[in-house]
Amino acid sequence: MKKLVNAPRAVVREMLEGLVALAPGQALLDGESVVLRADTPVDAAARKVAVLSGGGSGHEPAHAGYVGAGMLDAAVAGDVFTSPSADAVLAALRAVAGPAGALLVVKNYTGDRLNFGLAAELARAEGIPVETVVVADDVSLHDTVEPARRRGIAGTVLVHKVAGAAAAAGASLQDVAREAREAAEALGTMGVALGPCTVPAAGKPGFTLGEDEIELGLGIHGEQGVRRVPMRSADSLVDTLLTTIVEDRRISAGDRVVLLVNGLGGTPPMELAIVARHALTVLRQGGIRVERAWSGTFLSALEMPGCSLSLLKVDDARLARLDAAAEAPAWPGAGRLPQAPRVQKRPESPESAEASAVETPLPGMDRVRQAALRVAEAFEVSESRLTALDSAAGDGDLGLSLVRGAEAIRALPDASWTNPSRALTALGNALRRSIGGSSGPFYATALLRAARRLAEGPVDASAWAEAFDVAVSAVSELGGARPGDRTMLDALRPAADAFAKAVREGKSPREAWGAAVQAAEAGAEATSQMQPRLGRASYLGARAVGVPDAGAAAVVIWMKALTPALG
Template identity: 80%
Template sequence: MKKLVNSPRAVVREMLEGFVALAPGQALLEEETVVVRADTPADAGQRKVAVISGGGSGHEPAHAGYVGAGMLDAAVAGDVFTSPSTDAVLAAIRAVAGPAGALLVVKNYTGDRLNFGLAAELARAEGIPVETVVVADDVALHDTVEPARRRGIAGTVLVHKVAGALAASGAPLAEVARQAAAAAAALGTMGVALGPCTVPAAGRPGFTLGEDELELGLGIHGEQGVRRVPMQPADALVDTLLTTIVEDRRINSGDRVVLLVNGLGGTPPMELAIVTRRALAVLRGAGVRVERAWSGTFLSALEMPGCSLSLLKVDDARLAWLDAATTAPAWPGAGRVAEQRAPRTVSVAQAKPVEAGEARPGMDHFKKAVLAVATALDVAESRLTALDSAAGDGDLGISLVRGAEAIRALPESSWTSPSRALTAMGGALRRAIGGSSGPFYATALLRAARRLSEGKTDAAAWAEAFSLAVDAVSELGGARPGDRTMLDALKPAADAFAGAVKAGQSPADAWAACVREAEQGADATSRMQPRLGRASYLGERALGVPDAGAAAVVVWLKALTPYIQ
């Protein structure tokens, strides 16, 4: 595993220096890995109740990201996945607490409880009032340990917010501690991992997973979950996580909650949004009122792929504390949830539809040929994906499969004439295929359709339509033969077909020449320096691999061969 670090021993200090450099409201203690609010009054007597948390590093943006007015007054960072020392916690208490006292928010791990607990005792001996709230929100352990021994995981961030808002309002220590403890008791979290993470000092993953395996109910220290399960769709995983949380926390229809969708460090916003979508739908379907929801990475486990869901029951007071202003740089904001509504429709002025009319002779044969192309694209998906991944973005295979599905879904009225069918296919591909392939194929089909609408549809007309379609692709994208694109297969194929038809060869023989030229052109792209498209960014590194777009052209040309008469 490669990591952007200098030395494993320097990771924590250098990380905190980087965080604080971008956070004007924070400061780093000189002798300890402790981040504090920069505006902490020098006169301890002027300080309100201080809220302090922390733990091992590797959970970023926790905990330093939550230091700010209205949230934490200090965050104590230990080594990666290791509790901070007692002295570091005590230094944090001394730096930000005064006669009003301090609340320590501690995740339920032995090391954290021992070091924060001892620091609290030492601070009390110095005359600083200190209370401790332990967060044990991991409901995955409901069948394993008693509630008091569960782990503290991502939901802890919500406890930070509740406690910080109360402290900022001037509430006394006892009230801040009471409400923080109540929030912790009303909180449930459960996570799932798609893979392990690697601690810098260890240099290897904490566990291994098969390609079709998941760890369900894991903590935040790179450890395995409570059970290993087969890979499954996101919706099914969300259902499992929510069911466990809702049952454990006794959340019923009519209850009010907030939802935290937390990435574990290696999960992109795309996947977290998919999870959020399902979680909101399930909760609403159960009659649970989701007052606020946040999606992002709030408490991670280094680069672990996966997520956790947290639910916290709320009333008006607790919701107000979650809504209260804070300057903590990592707090995600208001968390307002949009009203549930149907997607908007766009009104578009439609041209008068053209009557389909009677199907021309031979259109059944034409349709079978097109559907054979669709089947061939399905079969070629994995190969085209592999080729496109080697020198592009890897989406060509699935894009063309979507196009194939769109073609199959065309209404029967689309298959009355070649021109009408090609026009319908162009529209379907335009809507179904993203990226560059959709516009290229749609433009080509529309150009060919216009030519075939003018009269004859004999071999000569088809040859001209094919050539016009290829010219349309070149005009749209600006590519020429030799640029290592689909044109390196299309152009020689169209030229060969037109030349053979003009020379009097049968359509079948002309098409065979067309396919041969396309195959040779596609093969030649493996030796071409790319000049357009994403492959051009790779330069010589793209050599040795045929262009995926050119290979796709060969796929559908060959699929048409049995139907050319």
Template identity: 80%
Template sequence: MKKLVNAPRAVVREMLEGFVALAPGQALLEGETVVVRSDTPRDAGARKVAVLSGGGSGHEPAHAGYVGAGMLDAAVAGDVFTSPSTDAVLAAIRAVAGPAGALLVVKNYTGDRLNFGLAAELARAEGIPVETVVVADDVALHDTVEPARRRGIAGTVLVHKIAGAAAASGASLAEVAREATAAAAELGTMGVALGPCTVPAAGRPGFTLGEDELELGLGIHGEQGVRRVPMQPADALVDTLLTTILEDRRISSGERVALLVNGLGGTPPMELAIVARRALAVLREAGVRVERAWSGTFLSALEMPGCSLSLLKVDDARLKRLDSATTAPAWPGAGLVAPQRAPRQVTQVQEAPVDAGARQPGMDAFHKAALAVAVAFDVSEARLTALDSAAGDGDLGISLARGAAAIRELPESSWTSPTRALNAIGNALRRAIGGSSGPFYATALLRAARHLVDRKADATAWAEAFGIAVDAISELGGARPGDRTMLDALRPAADAFAREVKAGRSAAEAWAACVREGEQGAEATARMQPRLGRASYLGERALGVQDAGAAAVVIWLKALTPFIK
């Protein structure tokens, strides 16, 4: 287990100290793992209705992240995935509640219900009015337990917001409790996990998953889901989650909802955005009006990869609560949804039509050679990805596969002359390939195309064009042979081809020498200290791994071999 902690027993206190140190509106209750609003009036009689929540730690930013004006007045933290003690909850109530009373928002787990429930009884005995709302929003359990026994998961955050806004408006305890209870009753959540999480004190994952498996309908405590299913695309998973929520909560066309796309701790914003995109599309297709939507990590399960979706039915009054201002540091903001619209069109410069003319001799073979390179890039995608991942960013394989697709999509009019074909390929690659490969190959091909204008495309002209193309790459990127880049394969290959052609060798013989020199140059990169590119950040750790860009050069050199005659 690798975690950035000092000692498992100190995790919760040190975490809360870090949270509070970064949040001027919060304070840590002395001797307790309780975060309170720093502006809580010392005079209990001056306090409004207080809203409190909490539970086991490991769900960050919940619950401390939602302490602030307009949301929670206090958050009580237990050990990781363990309910806080009754005394801790009672201390929190005493710290923030007064005669106006307190509302406890409790997730539906036995430990939480017992400890928050007993603390409420003790507070009432002291004269503090206390009401409790239990959130049981996990619709994954619809075939397993009765609704009152379902778990409380990420949708609880929306109840925090509604209850906090109601209290901030000056509503009575009964009114705040009524709004929170009504919201909890019209809330549905379901999650999916791509892997487990590791509790610091346990030191090992809570369960294991195969590479092609995931857990559907899990809770938030590292436990397994309702069922294990094969890995699926994001869209299919979103469809499953939303279908279950819509059916269970009886949400139909014309109804209004708020959507929460929640990461479980190990899911990057990239993937959550893909999930949000599909969720919005599915709801729109179903005729459901998404009034507000948020995407991010709101209630996690440590570092678990996965997500949950929550839907809350809304009306104007509930939207007003969701839109009310809050200083809680983890609340994501307005949640406004952009209107559905088509992507904006980029203004295209209209080029004058050019007569492509008839195909010049040899261009049928040229076209076939280019398609052979495309096939070679597709076949080599996994190998190039592995090489680039070892000493780069891992995108070369997929980038050149995109380039291969772009080559195949070029119209027949692109293949009438060497100049026209090289220009077409260069422009296609610059559009299709991101990163550095696109600009490098596009610049090289466009420079070579200019050299071949009005020249007889014999071996000498091609050798010159090859050398000029390599020079262009060097100029653009600043690399030289020995820097451990694609130039270490390109430069010796181009020089060998030119040298052999000048010596009177046939084009095929010269190309064979070109390929040999390119291979040797690529192999030599494994022994070179990188001086440019992302590999340079690794220093000696890149040694022993061939440069992916140089390896790609050898791939297309070999793919062209059958066509050099």
């Protein structure tokens, strides 16, 4: 187990100290694991209805992240996945509640219910009016337990918002509690885990999953789900989660809802966005009006990979509570949505108009096209080799990138092959669109620069040599590399120089190109003994030595592929 902690026993206190140090509107209660609003009035009589929540730690940003104006007045933190004590909850109540009373928002776990419930009784005995709302939004347990025994999970954050907004608006304790209970009853959540999490004190995952297994219907304490199923696509999982929630909460066409897409701690925003995309599509296709939506990590289970979806039915009044201003650090804001996904039409590029122009091909252009297609074939055949070379000192994407480039070359229309300048321009534009990373811009810049040189006059061997030279110079200018830096230039520059020299000496194009290929091979092989000075490989330093540069190797591949076309 590797975690950025000092000692398991100190995790909660040190975490809270860090959170409060970053949040100007928060304070720590002395001697307790309680975060409260820094602007809580000292005079208890001046306090509005206080809204409190909490539970075990490990669910960050819940619960301390929701302490702030418009949401919680205090959050009580227990040890990781462990309910806080009744004394800690009581201390929080004393710190923020006054004659107007307090509402405790409790997730439906035995420890939380017992400790928050006992603290409420003790506070009432001291004269503090207290109401309790229990959130049990986990619909995955619909076939397992009665509704009152379901777990409280990520949808609880929406109840925090509704209750906090009601209290901020000056509502009475009874009205704040009523609105929170009604929101909790209109709420449904279900989650899926792609893997387990590790509690710092335990030092090992709570369960194990096979490579192709996931857990459906999990809670938020690292426990297993309701059932284990084979891995599915994101869209298929969203369908399963939404179907269960919609059926359990009796949501139908015409209903208004808000959507919460919650990461469980180990899910990147990329994957959550993919989930949100399909969830919004499915709900809208079903005639369900999604008034607001949020995507992010709101209530986690340490570093667990996976997500949950929550749907809350809304009307104008509840939506106003969700829209009300809040200054809690973890609340993401309004969650407003466009009426429909916006996709703007792309302006037509100049090369599109050029490609559509009718022009008779110059003699020999069929040979140029065949040469380009040989390069495409060479890229496809060499994918695995280039991937292996690039993985040794880079990110391993060069092989796949050049295969995409090959597909783009094959897709060029007939109008691209009417003269050398147009052909190189079309190739450059195709490669810049299809090849990611650094290779796309390098090849596109080189080809476009060469195309401009060939457009200046007659195209003979000398013109091709000059075009090759300016193309290589363009690569150097764009990336800042020089021969010896262990890049594609270590193959390109000697090849261009050798080709130009052979042409000046009156050698045939085929002989000149042969000399260029030999120079490129020697340059590419020499990179295996160079320490990289540019690009991702430079981060490895001496560890990259011993393997040729993948970009230089790719140069040799396409140069050899061109050889049969030269006569």
